[in-house]
Amino acid sequence: MSEADYKELKKGGMMRQAEAGLFSVRLHVVGGRLATPQLRAIQDAADRFGRGEIHLTTRQGVEIPHVPQDALAAVKEFLAPSGVGVGVCGPTVRTVTACQGRRVCPSGVIDSPELAVEVDRELYGKPVPHKFKVGISGCVSNCMKAEENDVGIKGWIEPRWEESACDFCGICEAVCPTKAILLSAGDGKLVIDPALCIGCGDCIASCPTGSTREKIRGYRVFAGGKFGRRPSLGKRILEVLRTKEEAMAAILAVLDFFREHGKPRERFGDTLQGTGFPALETFVKERTGLP
């Protein structure tokens, strides 16, 4: 088999192993969620075509290792009826990761699996200059490590201050983990620095009078993160977005930017080193009308 053939197989989720003739078959998983019949089918496939082993990947994926080359088509066919597709590799949009989100997690701010499914439907496997990862955290505790992804999303609570109810007790200022709140009781003023605020909502949860309140319960977008050989963290862009549709529009626009500016085999974070983040923000804002 030629290198080009291996490359094509890899793009389709069939990863050549160190041992000649064997492949690790990557499966299509969204947000780490599988139904039990799917799991049973994967189990059976691993027994039948592999060596009864399953590998859980770092990004919530599943692979069946030790599948001989002549069984690759059969394993795909075997899994299809249970709705388990084969994954992707190469310069494509990769597995979309997500936590369980607000439907399951008491800390959850957004329905992260719901957004993950949508992003996956629109973008999974689509060609891009280099691998492109999307990770969605339901809140700023950030279990899905948004900043490690080319695009990361975090559920975010933006607070606002309602002057009339405030008795300047100072609790919000004391609980704020980033000292984003500055209270001057003498002047009757409270200022929340949006640059420092990390969207945790602790000020709101602990306010005795209800004067710090939710302004937006939404989506915060981070761009340009990656790990690998030269890790760098994604930076936040745009204002806090209010809806899943807005988040989706932002992600699509970010990808368009990458397609326009990214060189082949250049990770998005490196592209942004060249263009700068303001260029990305301007592009996304112009394309989507988002704040």
Next chain:
Amino acid sequence: MTTPLLDITGDVCPMTFVKVKMGLQRIPPSGTLSVRLKEEALKNVISSLKTEGHRVTNVSREEGIFLLDVTKGG
């Protein structure tokens, strides 16, 4: 009658929460319990009080220690 005082400055979560809950059990509805606590306990204690229908009606502080008056709900 003086307001009963509960000092949880020496406790950490979840005992802070448990002690406040137990303290409030000894208070009649609409009665007040004063709670002395450290800054790091504020968020969890107040958010759980609010969730359970109690109200923080007064706050004072002294050198990093907060004193909350908690009025027992329903």
